[in-house]
Amino acid sequence: MNKLKLTALLYFFILWSGQSYAQQKKNVSLEDVFKSNTFNQKSVYGINWMKDGQYYSSLQRGLTGPKVVKINVTTGEESETLIDGGALGINFSSYSFNPEETKALIASEVESIYRRSSKGVYHVVDLKNGSSQKLMDGEKIMYATLSPDNDKVAFVKDNNLYFIELESKEVTQITLDGKRNHIINGAADWVYEEEFSMSKAFDWSPDGKKIAFIRFDETEVPEFNMQTWGKLYPEDYRFKYPKAGEKNALVSIHIYDLDSKKTVKVDTGEESDIYLPRIYWTGDVSTLAFLKMNRLQNQLDLMYANANSGESKLILQEKADTYVDLDYNDDLRFLEGDKGFIRTSEQDGFKHVYHHDNEGKLIRQITSGNWEVTNLVGVDEKNKKIYYISTEASPLERNLYVINMDGKGKKILTPEKGTTSVNMSRDFKYYIANHSSANSPLRVTLNEASGKLVKVLEENAELKSAIANYNISPREFFTFNTVDGTSLNAYMIKPADFDGNKKYPVLMYVYGGPGSQNVTNSWGGTRDFWHHHLASEGYIVVCVDNRGTGARGRDFKHITYANLGKFETEDQIAGAKHLGSLPYVDKSRIGIWGWSYGGYMSSLALMIGNDVFKSAIAVAPVTTWRYYDTIYTERYLQTPQMNAAGYDNYSPITHVNSLKGNLLLIHGTGDDNVHFQNAVDLVDALVKADKQFETMYYPNRNHGIYGGNTTWHLYSLMTDFIKRKL
Structure with missing residues (x-):
């Protein structure tokens, strides 16, 4: 055999081997995602x-x-x-x-x-x-917490606050009036837990001699009733749930003195229809700080209370024409040595870091720019440095920065593209970084404060190796302009064997709620790999962050104020029209799906955009904001009494007559958050409008719809619907 023939044969063997290897790659199956958990990181x-x-x-x-x-x-x-x-x-x-x-x-x-x-x-x-x-x-018991002097533990039991002496085992009951569905001491009610992200509602003073706690009187709050199934006679589960426009719990702050065994009530003002979402000990054992908000949440007050007398004074106030977002004003750090406090606020249009003295006077704005500080990691008082995560590089990215307290010397510590979260040591010498990107799973590292790598703790090598055996297309980011010319961020997952000369159906995935964000350069979870499965079946999956979502400043987020659903739906329809203009998209086969707020959005998009969308899946959707809770809903829509049109104009129930395409409605009967009532009333309206649709309810499942075989069943159901109707 001459040299030329040998070379040709060798080339053919290499080419054949490569093709054979490529052919050995597997498509992502439902079993891979939901049965064998192949892609869990x-x-x-x-x-x-x-x-x-x-x-x-x-x-x-x-x-x-x-x-x-x-x-x-x-x-x-x-x-x-x-x-x-x-x-x-x-x-x-x-x-x-x-x-x-x-x-x-x-x-x-x-x-x-x-x-x-x-x-x-x-x-x-x-x-x-x-x-x-x-x-x-x-x-x-609930929320057991050691005292600073280490010899007592405070906790909540049966809606009352207690503490126990560890040596003597003597138990002291601080409150006596706790009663289910009436009075709660030291723990949050349902709506505070869900919307203010708090459950424990008490705190030891720094010297362990006092306990401050919040009391919730929910006697007048209307009860919601859910039936639980599985017994001969279904049982009722009743709990207090304040729907928009209804009565909230009356809240008050109290401070118990362990020595005197007396409780002082803190003066929170004359207005009773308020929110008290945070309490903090300032470091001074005689001063308790707390946040107060009005019912419409467009005013936030930082107050200081005398822990002995309960007298209080206003330290700082922030107002807005729309709302003051607690999530953007929740990073409050009190400095030692009477040096004031560090806080975050979006008062200049973007969330940034501010330094105030103890009387609330602004010393300086530490960070600034058309980007957001998403997390205040820590304040190193000794070295006068502040560590924070921000979107300065891009709304799609999260990077760790350090800056001097005088606002100078800013430095990026994690310049790699992707999303980073940080757990920093108390002495600010080290941090543990959790980093991922859209196409690279979680990597956990130990680093010096300078950013220098010390050790890789986890890099998901097994997952990377497993993924290499599958036909998976990388997530592609792109932008397009919506109806008012605003540029929106989006991503696309194409089939691994994508052919630009073919026409593909598209499934859009949406959440879209105020301040949320789905389009980020970060690793996806189980839901993302379900999308990869759909891509392997010949679908293009697309996600669009509409106006009203987060990481792009106050004005971009607050545009939906008093009119939830309008701009978000316009943007999802605009996204579908943009996709329909692409040469490789079959514009007659565009669908949309979402969960919770996303279920609300997918329902609206199918009805209002009936000339654009062929099919939609709505999982656990809000179908009328009249059925959702006070804190969340009124923050964005005011009360139904003040803004009835804002509640009704963009309710899916209002638009049932516009339904032309295929709708699959899914809900759990045990959903304590978005009640099954939402699905029932939408079904009733659809029946009255003589509209055909498909539906599935999951008995006793909550808002997450999981447990046992549930997740597998749910995603199998949705996959079948997509294949039949898209």
Whole structure:
């Protein structure tokens, strides 16, 4: 065989091998996503920084049970086991240390209540001798918290606030009037928990001699009733849920003095129809700070209260023509040595960091620009530096920065493209970074404060290896202009064997709610890989962040004020029309799906955009904002009494006569958040309008619609609908 023939044969073999390898790649199946969990990524869980900054602790699960190990920062090696669940005979799921790291609180048998609330069996572990003490003889309690002096634990039980002396085991009941569906002491009601992201509503003073707590009187709040199925006679589950325009709980702040055994009520003003979403000890044991908002949430007051008398004074006030977003005003850090406080606000149009003195006077705005600080990571008072995450590089990115407290010396510490979140050590010498991008899974690293890499803790090598065996197209980002000329961010997932000469059906995925964001340069989860499965079946999947979403400033977000649904729907329709103009899109086969606010959006888009969308799936949708809670709804729409048109003009129920395409409506009957009532009333309206549609209800499932075989069933159902109707 001559050299030329040998070369040709070798080239053919290489080419054939490459094609053969490519052909061996698999498409993403439903079983891969929901049965075998092929694409689940790993992380590092339960990390707590130790007080000296040279160690951190991590919760790990082994064959003998959970354990908390102490890890050397510089070497990455485990130095000792701090809590051994196997040896203690306790299968705990969470832990926390006291400041001195001599004791720990661990929780087991934890039972979820709502989104953030839970109760469980708590033990106090002595880290010196390894012994444990079970609290309240194993009775389930809520929010157990060690006192700063380490000899007491405060907790909530049966809507009352207690504390227990660890040495004597003597229990003191601070409040006596707690009663289900009437009075709650030290824990949030349903709507505060859901919309203000709080569940525990008490806090020890820095010296451990006082406990401040919020009391909720929900006696006059209307009850909502859900039936639970599965028994001969279904049972009623009743809980207080203030729907838009209805009565809220009356809230008040109280401070209990352990020495005098007396409780002082804090003066929060004459107005009773208010919100008290935060309490903070300032560091001064005699001063409690709290936030107060009016019912419409367009005014926020920072108040200081005398912890002994309850007298209060206004320190800082912020007003808006639309609303003041608590999420953008919640990073409040009190500085030592009477040096004031650091806060965040979007008062200049973008969320930034501000420094005020103790009387509320502005010292300086520390960060500025047409970008947002998404998270205030920490304030290093010793070195006068502030660490924060921002969108300065792009609304799609999240990077860690450091800046001097005088607003100078700004430096990016994580310049790589993608999304980074940070857990920083208490001495600001190290941080753990969680980084991912749209096409690269989570990478967890330990870094020096300068950004220098110390050690890779997790890089999901197994997941990367598994993905290499599948036909997966990278997420492609693009922009287009909506009806008013605003540029919108979007991404697209194409079939791996995409052919620009073919015409493809498109499924759009939407959430679209105020301040939300789906189009980011970050790794997706299970839902994202379901989209990859659909791509492998020949669909293009697209996601558009409409006007009203986050990371692009106050004006972009607040445009939807008093008129939810209008601009968001216009933008999703504009997105579909843009896609329909592309040469490789079959504009007669464009569908849309979403969950919760996204279900609301997909329903509206199918009805209002009936000439654009062929099919829609609405999972757990709000169908009228009259049925949703006060805090969320009134923040964006005012009350129904003030703005009836804002509630009704863009309710899917209002537009049922416009339905032409295929609708699949899905809801859980046990949804405590977006009630099944929303689906029932939409179904009733559709029937009256003589519109055909498909529906599925999941008995007793909550807003997440999961448990057992539920997720598999749900996504199989939606996949079948898409294949039949798109």
